[in-house]
Amino acid sequence: MEKQNLKIRMRIWLECETGETLFGEGQITILEAIEKKGSINAAAKSLGMGYRSMWGRLKKIEQRIGTPLLIRRKGGISGGESVLTPEAKRMVEKFRQLQQNLHETAEKICFNIFS
Amino acid sequence: MEKQNLKIRMRIWLECETGETLFGEGQITILEAIEKKGSINAAAKSLGMGYRSMWGRLKKIEQRIGTPLLIRRKGGISGGESVLTPEAKRMVEKFRQLQQNLHETAEKICFNIFS
DNA sequence: AAGCGATATGTTTGTGTTGACACAACCTTT
DNA sequence: AAAGGTTGTGTCAACACAAACATATCGCTT
Known part of the structure; x- marks a missing residue:
């Protein structure tokens, strides 16, 4: 408790x-992974989880949200793809802002209290 | 996303x-429940969970902590009891402080970002 | 000595969430 | 038309975690 080897962790939603x-x-x-990779499948692989x-x-x-977050397309040259809707992009951006902040x-607060 | 009917939730540890x-x-x-109730058993009941x-x-x-958090006594006038050690009390107090803060x-931050 | 209420544990049952399999639909390329 | 890669969806096993059940011990009170 005394030593400063404590790390605070948080999950927000x-x-x-x-x-x-x-x-x-x-x-x-x-x-974010889908935005980066361009497809659900590739995103899943990149995060080490299954497509399903x-x-x-x-x-x-x-x-839950009630609005579509992805524009999905199956078939086509690459087999298909998925891109984020504008709302989804805003969601990601604002959430990350909030989180980082x-x-x-x-x-800071943790440091103040445990010192 | 636009309306201010969003509540931020967080879990820290x-x-x-x-x-x-x-x-x-x-x-x-x-x-906290043990501190208030004076026994594991009563605390468990008060939180709607089983003693086990x-x-x-x-x-x-x-x-995990490596130090005892409770001074336990079995038998005796009331059947037994448990009280928090000083370290445990400090833990509770500081955590709540951190959390509230x-x-x-x-x-505030949430309000700034989603407005 | 018997009883009560709390601690101390092992064992079992239940439940909810995750992961793995399996297969259909779709559309472009070859 | 066959192939390849993706989306879409059902299902079933596995595993983790919580709840329930069952005893044993302990020490004060009566």
């Missing part, structure tokens, strides 16, 4: 006023 | 530098 979870770290990470699993999580988020603050 | 989890919200809540379950979690925490900040 957003809920609507009914208390229902909307999205958090995991979801945002998935969206990621697809299921995406479905949940879209159900909060994390910096957390470390 | 502390880790040692090896990345091992030490304790967080759940553990602190348990300790709470006991197991306490054991884990003490293993951080939560206020979170809402």
Whole structure:
């Protein structure tokens, strides 16, 4: 407790006023990977998870949010692709902003309290 | 996303530098309940969980922390009791301080970003 | 000595979430 | 039309974690 070898960790997520979870770290990470890779499949591989699993999580988020987060296309030259909708992009950006901001603050506060 | 009906939620916990989890919200809540009720059993009931379950979690925490968090006594006038060690009390107090502090900040930042 | 209430554990049951398999649909390229 | 790569979806096993059940011990009170 005394030594400064403590690290604070936090997980943040957003809920609507009914208390229902909307999205958090995991979801945002998935969206970022899709944005970067251009397809659900490639994104899943890059995060070390299966396509089925990621697809299921995406479905949940879209159900909860109520708006589509991806523009999906199957077939075509590369077999298919998925790109983020503008709303999804904003979500990712704002969440990361919030998270980073909060994390910096957390470390300061943590330092103040445990010293 | 536009409307201000979003609530930010967060869970914080502390880790040692090896990345091992030490304790967080759940553990602190348990300790507080024991402090208030004076026994593991009563605390468990007050939180709607079983004695066995709470006991197991306490054991884990003490293993991870390395120091005892409770002074336990079995038998006696009331059948037994458990009280927090000074270290445990400090843990609870500081964690709650950290948490409250951080939560206020979170809402401010959240408001700034989603407006 | 018997009883009560709390601690201390082992064992089992249940449950919810994740991962692996399997296969259909789709569309472009060759 | 056959192939390749992706999306879309059902299903079933596996594993982790929580709840329930079952005893044993302990020490004060009556």
